[in-house]
Amino acid sequence: MAVNSVLLQPGWMSGTLLSDVIVAFILVVVVKSVVVPTVNFFNAHRKLWKTVPSPTPHWLLGHVLQLPHNDAGYRKRVEMIRDFPFMFCHQISWFVNLVFLYHPEPIKKLLTTQHPKGYKTVKHLLGNGLITSSGKKWQRHRHLLTPVFYFEVLKSYVKTFNESIPLLTDWLEKVAESGESGDICKQLAILSYSNLSQCVMSQPAYKDGTPMPYAKAIETFSQTSMKRLYNPLMWSDKVFFRTKMGKEMLEACNTVHDAVRKIIRDRKQVLTQSDKNERVSCATEDGTFLSFQSRKNKSLDFLDMLIQAKDEEGQGLSEQDIVDEVTTMFSAGQETTANAMSWFCYLLAKNQDWQEKCQAEVMEVCGSDGEILWEDIPKLKILSLCVKETLRLYPVASMVGRTLTSDMTFKNPYSSTQTVTLDKGTAVVINFHTLHRHPDFWEDPEAFDPERFTAERSKDRPPFAYLPFSGSYRNCIGQNFALNQIKVTFCHILRRFRLRLPPGVKNIAMDPALTLQPHNGLPVKVEKI
Numbered sequence: 001m002a003v004n005s006v007l008l009q010p011g012w013m014s015g016t017l018l019s020d021v022i023v024a025f026i027l028v029v030v031v032k033s034v035v036v037p038t039v040n041f042f043n044a045h046r047k048l049w050k051t052v053p054s055p056t057p058h059w060l061l062g063h064v065l066q067l068p069h070n071d072a073g074y075r076k077r078v079e080m081i082r083d084f085p086f087m088f089c090h091q092i093s094w095f096v097n098l099v100f101l102y103h104p105e106p107i108k109k110l111l112t113t114q115h116p117k118g119y120k121t122v123k124h125l126l127g128n129g130l131i132t133s134s135g136k137k138w139q140r141h142r143h144l145l146t147p148v149f150y151f152e153v154l155k156s157y158v159k160t161f162n163e164s165i166p167l168l169t170d171w172l173e174k175v176a177e178s179g180e181s182g183d184i185c186k187q188l189a190i191l192s193y194s195n196l197s198q199c200v201m202s203q204p205a206y207k208d209g210t211p212m213p214y215a216k217a218i219e220t221f222s223q224t225s226m227k228r229l230y231n232p233l234m235w236s237d238k239v240f241f242r243t244k245m246g247k248e249m250l251e252a253c254n255t256v257h258d259a260v261r262k263i264i265r266d267r268k269q270v271l272t273q274s275d276k277n278e279r280v281s282c283a284t285e286d287g288t289f290l291s292f293q294s295r296k297n298k299s300l301d302f303l304d305m306l307i308q309a310k311d312e313e314g315q316g317l318s319e320q321d322i323v324d325e326v327t328t329m330f331s332a333g334q335e336t337t338a339n340a341m342s343w344f345c346y347l348l349a350k351n352q353d354w355q356e357k358c359q360a361e362v363m364e365v366c367g368s369d370g371e372i373l374w375e376d377i378p379k380l381k382i383l384s385l386c387v388k389e390t391l392r393l394y395p396v397a398s399m400v401g402r403t404l405t406s407d408m409t410f411k412n413p414y415s416s417t418q419t420v421t422l423d424k425g426t427a428v429v430i431n432f433h434t435l436h437r438h439p440d441f442w443e444d445p446e447a448f449d450p451e452r453f454t455a456e457r458s459k460d461r462p463p464f465a466y467l468p469f470s471g472s473y474r475n476c477i478g479q480n481f482a483l484n485q486i487k488v489t490f491c492h493i494l495r496r497f498r499l500r501l502p503p504g505v506k507n508i509a510m511d512p513a514l515t516l517q518p519h520n521g522l523p524v525k526v527e528k529i
C-alpha cells in the first residue's frame with residue numbers, strides 16, 4: 001500500500017481514531033511548548049554570538065573556566081579590553097548568555113533608558129522595594145523616598161556616625177596595644193550595621209556584641225544567596241525552596257519581615273501619641289520646605305519619614321511597602337559601605353604618603369579631638385579625592401544587571417559604521433570594575449592616584465566613565481549618606497591611629513561575593529599617634 005494511503009487511514013498511529021487524536025494533540029503541545037521555544041532560544045543565542053564579539057567559549061561550559069567569578073576572573077576581564085574594547089558576550093553555560101558593557105557610550109545609552117533589573121533571587125527579601133521594583137511602582141516610591149536623603153536631612157545622621165565611632169576606635173586601641181595585626185573588615189561591618197540601624201529605625205543592630213535577630217537573619221540571607229549564586233542547580237525556585245538552604249532563606253526572610261513589621265507598628269503608635277506640633281522641617285533641593293512630626297527629643301529617622309510620606313494625591317506607603325523599603329536599605333546600604341571602608345583602609349595602609357596627607361588635612365580641619373562637624377565634611381578635599389579613587393579601583397557594587405525591554409542599537413565607538421543591535425529580552429551586565437580600569441579613559445589605570453579626580457584632570461573624562469553609584473534614573477539614592485559616613489569614620493581613625501599592612505602582606509585579592517570585598521578579610525597593624 002502506498003505511504004499516502006496509510007497515513008490517511010483512521011488509527012494509523014495508534015489503532016483507533018480517538019487515540020490518534022489524543023496522540024496528535026500531545027505532539028502539538030510538545031512541539032509548541034518545548035520544541036519551538038528551544039529552537040527560538042538557540043536561534044536567539046546563535047544570533048547574539050554572531051552579533052557581539054566574544055572570546056572562543058568552551059562548547060559546554062562557555063566562559064565559566066576562562067572568566068571565573070573571582071579575583072583572577074575580574075583581572076582577566078580587564079585584560080580583555082585590549083581585544084574587546086566595547087562589549088563582549090559572556091557565556092555562563094550553553095544556556096545562559098550575558099552581554100557585558102564597560103565602555104561609557106553604551107552604558108550611558110542603557111542607563112538613560114529604563115529597563116528592569118530582574119534581581120529575582122533577592123526578591124523574597126526585598127519584595128517590591130526600590131532595588132527590585134520597576135515602572136510606575138518604582139517611580140512613585142523613588143519620589144516618596146527622596147526626602148529621606150535630602151541634604152538637610154543627612155545633616156542629622158552625622159551625629160549618629162560620631163556617636164557610634166567607639167565601636168571601631170575601642171577595637172583599634174586594643175589591636176594597637178596588642179602589637180599584633182587584626183582583621184578590620186568585621187569591625188567595619190559592625191559599625192556600618194549600627195549606623196544604618198540607628199538612622200533607619202533608631203534600633204541597635206547589636207546587643208552586648210551579639211547581632212539582633214533581624215540583623216542575624218539578613219546575614220543568613222546574604223550567605224544563602226551567595227551559595228545559591230554559585231550553584232546553578234539551585235537557580236530554579238522550584239528546586240531551591242525544596243532544599244534545606246532554601247527553607248533556611250525563607251525562614252530568614254520571615255524573621256526580618258516580622259521584626260520590621262513590629263517596629264513599624266510600634267512606631268506608628270508612638271507617633272499617634274506624640275505631640276502633633278513637635279515637628280522637624282527641612283529644605284528640599286527646589287527650595288520648598290517639608291515638615292515631619294517628630295518623637296519627643298528624638299532625631300528624625302528614615303522610618304518617621306516613610307510613615308508620614310505622602311504623594312500629590314495625599315496617598316502614603318502601605319505597611320508592606322515600608323517593610324520592603326526598610327529591608328532594601330539594609331541590603332543596599334550595609335555591606336556596600338562596610339566594604340568601601342575596608343578597601344579605603346587597605347589603600348591608605350598601602351600608600352603611606354597619602355595616609356599622611358589625609359591625616360594632616362583632618363588635623364587641620366577637624367582638630368585632634370571632639371565631634372566631626374557637618375560643616376567640616378566639604379572642607380576635606382584630599383580625603384574626598386582618596387575616597388573617589390578607592391571607589392574607582394574597588395567599586396563595591398561592581399556589576400549591575402538589566403533585561404532589555406526593547407531592542408537596542410549601540411554605535412561602536414571604535415568604528416564609524418558598525419552598530420550592534422541587542423534584541424528585547426537580552427540580559428545585559430554593566431561591569432563598573434572593568435569600566436573604571438578602561439585604559440582609554442584612565443591613565444595608568446591600576447595605580448592609586450587620587451589626583452586624577454582634580455577638576456583639571458577630570459574635565460575631559462566622559463561622565464559615564466566613573467559610576468561607583470551607577471548613573472541616571474536608577475543611581476544610588478544613598479550615595480551621600482554613604483560618603484558622609486565614610487568621611488566621618490576616617491576622620492576619627494586618622495587623627496588617632498596609623499594603619500599599616502602587616503609585614504609580608506603586599507596585595508589583597510578581591511572576592512566578588514554579593515559586593516566586592518577583600519578575600520579572607522583585611523589584616524592591619526595599628527599604631528597610636
Ligand code: HEM
Nearest residue numbers: 130131332333336337340397400469470474476477478482
Ligand atoms: C559605598 C556605598 C554604596 C555603593 C557603592 C552603592 C552603589 C549602588 C549602585 C551601583 C546602585 C545601582 C544598582 C542597580 O542599578 O542595580 C545602587 C542602588 C541603590 N542603593 Fe546604593 N550604594 C551604596 C550605599 C548605599 C546606602 C548607604 C544606601 C541606603 C541607605 C543605598 C541604597 C540604594 C538603593 C535604595 C538603591 C536602588 C535605587 C533605585 O533603583 O532607585 N546604597 N547603589
